[in-house]
Amino acid sequence: MLKITLPDNSVLEVSKGSTLADVAKQIGPGLAKAALAGRIDGRLVDLSSPVETDLAIEIVTAKDPAALEILRHTASHVLAQAVRHLYGEQVQYTIGPPLTDDFQYGFYYDFDLPQTITTDDLATIEKEMTKIVRADLPLKRLELAPQQAKKRFGGLGQSYKNEMIDDLLRNEKVSMVSLYEQGDFLDLCRGPHLPSTGKLGPFKLLAVAGAYWRGDSNNKMLTRIYGSAFFDKKQLAAHLEKLEKARKQDHRLLGRQLELFSIHEDIGPGLIHWHPKAGLVRHIIESFWKEEHLKRGYQIVYTPHIASERIYKTSGHLEKYGEMMYSPMDIDGQNYYVKPMNCPGHIRIYQTRPHSYRELPLRYCELGTVYRYEPAGTLHGMLRVRGFTQDDSHIFCTPEQLSDEVGGVLELADYMLKSFGYTYSVYLATRPEKFLGTEAQWDFATKALHQALESKNISYEIDPGGGVFYAPKIDLKVNDSLGRQWQGPTIQVDLNLPSADRFSITYVGPDNAEHEVIMIHRTVLGSMERFVGGLIEHFAGAFPLWLAPVQVAVLPISDKISEYAGQVHDGLLRANLRSQLNQTADTISAKIRQATLEKTPYMLVVGAKEAQARQVSVRHRSEGDLGTMSLDAFICRCQDEIDCKGKAG
RNA sequence: GCCAGGGUAGCUCAACGGUAGAGCUCCUGUUUUGUAAACAGGGGGUUGUCGGUUCGAAUCCGACCCCUGGCUCCA
Numbered sequence: 001m002l003k004i005t006l007p008d009n010s011v012l013e014v015s016k017g018s019t020l021a022d023v024a025k026q027i028g029p030g031l032a033k034a035a036l037a038g039r040i041d042g043r044l045v046d047l048s049s050p051v052e053t054d055l056a057i058e059i060v061t062a063k064d065p066a067a068l069e070i071l072r073h074t075a076s077h078v079l080a081q082a083v084r085h086l087y088g089e090q091v092q093y094t095i096g097p098p099l100t101d102d103f104q105y106g107f108y109y110d111f112d113l114p115q116t117i118t119t120d121d122l123a124t125i126e127k128e129m130t131k132i133v134r135a136d137l138p139l140k141r142l143e144l145a146p147q148q149a150k151k152r153f154g155g156l157g158q159s160y161k162n163e164m165i166d167d168l169l170r171n172e173k174v175s176m177v178s179l180y181e182q183g184d185f186l187d188l189c190r191g192p193h194l195p196s197t198g199k200l201g202p203f204k205l206l207a208v209a210g211a212y213w214r215g216d217s218n219n220k221m222l223t224r225i226y227g228s229a230f231f232d233k234k235q236l237a238a239h240l241e242k243l244e245k246a247r248k249q250d251h252r253l254l255g256r257q258l259e260l261f262s263i264h265e266d267i268g269p270g271l272i273h274w275h276p277k278a279g280l281v282r283h284i285i286e287s288f289w290k291e292e293h294l295k296r297g298y299q300i301v302y303t304p305h306i307a308s309e310r311i312y313k314t315s316g317h318l319e320k321y322g323e324m325m326y327s328p329m330d331i332d333g334q335n336y337y338v339k340p341m342n343c344p345g346h347i348r349i350y351q352t353r354p355h356s357y358r359e360l361p362l363r364y365c366e367l368g369t370v371y372r373y374e375p376a377g378t379l380h381g382m383l384r385v386r387g388f389t390q391d392d393s394h395i396f397c398t399p400e401q402l403s404d405e406v407g408g409v410l411e412l413a414d415y416m417l418k419s420f421g422y423t424y425s426v427y428l429a430t431r432p433e434k435f436l437g438t439e440a441q442w443d444f445a446t447k448a449l450h451q452a453l454e455s456k457n458i459s460y461e462i463d464p465g466g467g468v469f470y471a472p473k474i475d476l477k478v479n480d481s482l483g484r485q486w487q488g489p490t491i492q493v494d495l496n497l498p499s500a501d502r503f504s505i506t507y508v509g510p511d512n513a514e515h516e517v518i519m520i521h522r523t524v525l526g527s528m529e530r531f532v533g534g535l536i537e538h539f540a541g542a543f544p545l546w547l548a549p550v551q552v553a554v555l556p557i558s559d560k561i562s563e564y565a566g567q568v569h570d571g572l573l574r575a576n577l578r579s580q581l582n583q584t585a586d587t588i589s590a591k592i593r594q595a596t597l598e599k600t601p602y603m604l605v606v607g608a609k610e611a612q613a614r615q616v617s618v619r620h621r622s623e624g625d626l627g628t629m630s631l632d633a634f635i636c637r638c639q640d641e642i643d644c645k646g647k648a649g
Numbered sequence: 650g651c652c653a654g655g656g657u658a659g660c661u662c663a664a665c666g667g668u669a670g671a672g673c674u675c676c677u678g679u680u681u682u683g684u685a686a687a688c689a690g691g692g693g694g695u696u697g698u699c700g701g702u703u704c705g706a707a708u709c710c711g712a713c714c715c716c717u718g719g720c721u722c723c724a
Contacts, residue, residue: 593684605684
């Protein structure tokens, strides 16, 4: 008999050779039925795993946080089996991992297929998957010597699998590899898996896409099928609903419906035209941005949109970012480029005279418009474009000031993100394998970033090796209303441009000697395009009052009271509220419908009764009728709401 | 850039080898309205572009442009 310890610290005696499934059965029939996998000494294993010595064991059911990943992993195997059934022996299956952090997808599998497939084929594949689930095939784990495994896959014509085994041999020097078999399907896989395909919950195939073998664009393009799987129907339905909601909140759709922006084929892809309403939103954000920067000792600068190639040779951009820069134009026999970055201009401003340590830090900021070549296939509405305005800044400081400066940026970022109703999480990205500068510089800069985070009491995760080649950085990822993460503010300590090899940016220290300056490159919003595109989706087009292009729609019941309606409208304008007076011949219902669809925060319905009482009937776009009040009371309400921005909901 | 799918009126979509159609938007007129769509009439398309097949092409074929979903990449 073996003594095993259960999670509640109780000890259970089981006979030798028992599997985890047996253990579950011994604990109770309910658990036996719910059991999906197990843990032996904390390590996730199959239910069929034998219990060999006295160990701490745990039975994993659907409630366990790890269960979803196992379920989805098995789902991907079932998908691969179905595809092989339908498209024949020539199907090569490659990798098919579960996804648990992805907003849309729960798993995928990459295939090298003898034919192309489309989304129309997904229903057929789903049907075949359902057959496999109904057949309730047990998933058997096999542990084989690599050569034996290669033989089996060779027999099945699975050359990708053999390539993967060769890699395991080379990189991990494995002596055994694990395979999973379900019916006529065999896959190389670490596991664990559900005990049988019948345990698979509801699933849905969602998309067909291309994906490079091993994610390398030099390799063959495979066919990827995405899907998701859950434990119960409600979860799947809720997930599909969430995807549908996201689709409706797509900024490209809302951008058209709300007349926010447009892109024109004959002007060029990836080039945004800001219509008046989005223009106003951007103006408000930029004013807010400038105000907050000036309060914090930033200085606003402007730099030209084109520059001679000489500066980009010095900066190294031509060499490192040349592919992202547009072809040069000839000006008086010299090559000029449209700027892809703002830093060189800021550096040259700094360098127009020597700087004392007493003047530092200097914080130059610019809403700088840059143009970068982005491959055609990557363009996406306002979120991925070819011309965009960065809310850029370069801070020049001494090494002693670095940590405080980073802290200041973190404070600013926090303040601004909260104003837009965003929460965020923080990542510190450390030295990558390939890097410029010395290890000592990296250690110093990384430590300063750590310090800044600690002193602000900010909890963060380390992203080891995630820094850019010239800088360690802090990234803030913002969480939007749908639970998606976006790249937000980023703070980089540039160890390249200030160096003697590049710009030799210096200051004069108290010792009267020149020292290399510390340069921080940071952005809070990213780019106006991406930020506003993200905001549109975050708010589903319903901008909070302080950002709404039209804040109040004045809706007269009929044109008999147009005089009073005009007075209300003027009163709002005088109170600095953005009001729009609807004087059309529509019925009041139609006017309300129109303003609601335009997502105008407040509607003021005015008719004979209101004119008589010198009041307004207030309606909110989502809360409906709020009753009548005086115009002054309404204006006060709006001003309070505007002052709170996104912070008070 | 790569793989796949797509492009019909400003928008959403129909027609899928035989004279391009609807709803909304827009314009005009009537209606003077009480909390998400009053009524009537009218305008609007070389079917993304160019070429080919055909008696005849929105429809079939090819090239290019653009869009969508991904991949690589990225603010």
